[in-house]
Structure formats: structure tokens, C-alpha cells
């Protein structure tokens with residue numbers, strides 16, 4: 001039997017999970033090439049751990065060389081062109097042709113879309129940005145910290161709230177919290193719109209810690225000379241240290257591929273097939289309803305993998321993608337909460353809140369270690 005040639009673009013949550021499922025199902029009957037420009041995977045939450053000195057930067061890197069799965073070959077290459085009609089992909093080294101092409105390239109950042117951000121502020125969404133902030137925060141003793149967001153959609157909507165709570169703990173531990181102000185400014189009316197209960201708990205946690213929450217403002221630019229954060233409604237706020245979430249976009253190679261509609265890939269919400277036969281798109285590179293977060297990328301990858309297998313065997317398509325997932329939320333003081341969100345399977349979006357606890361700390365640890373083992377074979 002001819003092997004199924006699958007090329008998976010991007011080895012993040014979506015690409016790793018899809019490759020794992022196809023390898024488990026087809027073994028050596030699979031000819032899968034997994035391509036990523038980086039040499040390692042890093043969990044999104046590890047960026048916060050690195051920034052607030054909970055982890056050393058080297059400790060959170062999961063090297064792709066550990067991937068040893070039947071039928072899967074990892075290639076560290078930069079993808080420079082995608083032809084979805086011919087299902088052909090060009091990297092700086094060679095051209096790959098596929099029976100099935102999976103786009104799992106995640107979301108990129110337009111840092112320069114926020115004038116002043118790179119020169120007069122800091123972002124904590126790239127690994128490099130989080131690493132830089134380790135040293136900046138270690139030397140910060142006094143002043144106004146503003147945490148802001150430059151546009152929606154953005155990855156992991158709880159992350160700015162987590163950053164505010166973790167910053168409070170960090171400054172408290174260093175004995176300088178009383179000399180600092182923390183303000184969190186969000187584009188939404190509440191921290192987590194799909195879950196009023198989670199939002200209420202976060203607002204209470206901010207109030208207890210003297211963190212100011214400012215709703216419904218998106219950051220437009222930073223005026224470095226006047227030390228002002230400028231918002232889309234023409235208001236402004238003084239700052240000494242700015243920690244920002246940059247504007248998100250698809251990677252340039254995806255924008256140039258003809259796959260996007262209004263900035264993002266919009267595959268079938270049922271099975272993640274794009275309008276190009278044999279081409280799927282999963283995770284943050286898409287816009288189909290659920291937020292940009294790891295477990296949602298994983299859930300979409302699972303459905304796409306089952307759809308690929310069903311087409312290969314001539315079986316019925318799998319049940320539709322349900323847009324369900326969970327987000328762990330660092331509440332500070334060493335506790336973790338959880339919100340279970342369901343975006344697609346009911347008449348409205350639902351978000352069920354689980355109070356912060358030490359059990360959830362263990363559960364979040366297991367979330368990370370189980371993926372390390374499943375995707376990388378690392379105990």
C-alpha cells in the first residue's frame with residue numbers, strides 16, 4: 001500500500017497532537033513530515049514562569065530532536081511559500097509535496113503596529129520578550145506598571161490577568177510592592193467574557209491586591225517622551241513600566257498563500273478542512289470561534305486527524321469539532337483556577353468556573369508533563 005504523505009506545517013500544540021494521532025493510527029504506513037523553524041517547543045504558560053523567575057529559560061525548552069514516532073520525520077526549516085492548490089510547500093532547503101497538508105503555523109505578532117512598544121515598552125508574548133523582562137523586573141523597584149493589550153483576538157485571554165496577579169506576588173516577594181502601582185487594561189468589559197463567575201473571581205482577586213482593572217480600552221501606542229500609554233478612545237494613562245500583548249496576525253507566509261479571509265484562515269468549523277482539497281488548518285492560525293489557546297488547537301487537531309483517517313479508509317467523517325477546552329488560570333499565591341469553556345456545541349458560549357486550589361496546581365502540572373511524555377517521550 002502506498003504510504004499517506006502528510007506534511008504538517010508548525011510543531012506547536014496543533015501540529016504535535018495531529019502528528020501523534022496519525023502516527024499512533026498508521027505507524028510505518030505513514031510518511032509524515034513535521035516542519036518548524038525552531039529547534040524546540042515552549043508552552044505559552046512557560047513564558048510567564050520565565051518572566052517571573054519561576055523557571056530558568058533553558059528548563060522550559062522541549063527540543064524537537066526528542067520526537068521519535070513511527071512514520072514521523074521532524075525537519076527544522078523555515079517555510080517560505082505555501083501553494084494550497086498544488087499542496088506544495090517550499091522551505092529554504094527544499095520543496096515538499098503532500099497528499100494531505102496541515103497548516104498549524106499559529107499566530108504571529110505585529111509588534112510595530114503599536115508605535116513605541118518596542119522602544120518604550122515591553123511585550124511578554126514572545127520567549128525573547130519574556131526573557132528580557134526577567135532582568136527588567138528584577139531591577140524594577142518603584143513606579144506605575146501598566147499591563148495592556150494592543151488588539152483582539154489575542155492568545156490565551158486569561159494571560160494578562162495572570163500576569164497582573166503574578167506581578168503582584170513577585171513585587172511583594174521582593175519587598176517593593178508598596179512602592180508600585182499595577183493597572184490592568186483590557187479590551188473586554190470583564191477579564192473573561194464567556195465566564196461571568198471567573199471574571200467575578202478575578203475582579204475580587206484584583207481588588208484584594210490593589211490591582212486596578214480598567215475595561216474596554218485597547219492600546220494604540222506609547223509616547224516614550226511623556227511616558228504615556230495612549231488608547232484607541234484617545235484617552236491616556238501615565239506609566240513607568242509597560243508590559244504589553246502585541247497585535248496578532250497570521251505568519252507572513254500564510255498571508256501570502258491566499259488561504260486567509262479577513263486576516264485569518266477560516267476552515268470548516270466541523271472538520272477543519274479548508275476550501276482547498278486535502279488542506280486542513282488548525283489552531284491559532286484559524287478564526288472559527290474558540291479562543292487562541294493550546295487546548296483548543298489540540299482539540300481541532302484531533303478532529304482534523306480523525307477526518308484525515310476517515311477519508312483514507314473511506315469511513316464516515318468524525319463527530320463535528322465542539323470548540324470545547326479548558327484554561328488554567330494562575331491566581332497568584334501559588335493557586336491555580338480553571339475555566340471550562342464550550343464555544344460551539346450549545347446554543348450559547350458557556351464557561352464553567354472552578355475555584356483556585358492546590359489540586360488544580362497539580363492538574364496543571366500534569367497537563368504539561370503528560371504532553372511532554374506524549375509528544376516528546378520525556379518523563
Ligand SMILES: Cc1cc2nc3c(=O)[nH]c(=O)nc-3n(C[C@H](O)[C@H](O)[C@H](O)COP(=O)(O)OP(=O)(O)OC[C@H]3O[C@@H](n4cnc5c(N)ncnc54)[C@H](O)[C@@H]3O)c2cc1C
Pocket residue numbers: 009010011012013014015035036037038043044045046047048077078079080104105106107124125126155156159251253282283284285292293294295296297326327328
Ligand atoms: C504568555 C502566554 C501564555 C499562554 N498560556 C496558555 C495556557 O496557560 N494554556 C493554553 O492552553 N494556552 C496558552 N497560551 C496559548 C498557546 O500557547 C497557543 O494558543 C498555542 O500554542 C497555539 O497552538 P498552535 O499549534 O496553533 O500554534 P503554536 O503553538 O504557536 O505553533 C505554531 C508553530 O509554527 C511555527 N512557525 C510559524 N511560522 C513558521 C514558518 N514560516 N516556518 C516554520 N515554522 C513556523 C512556530 O515556530 C510554532 O512552533 C499562552 C500563550 C502565551 C503567549
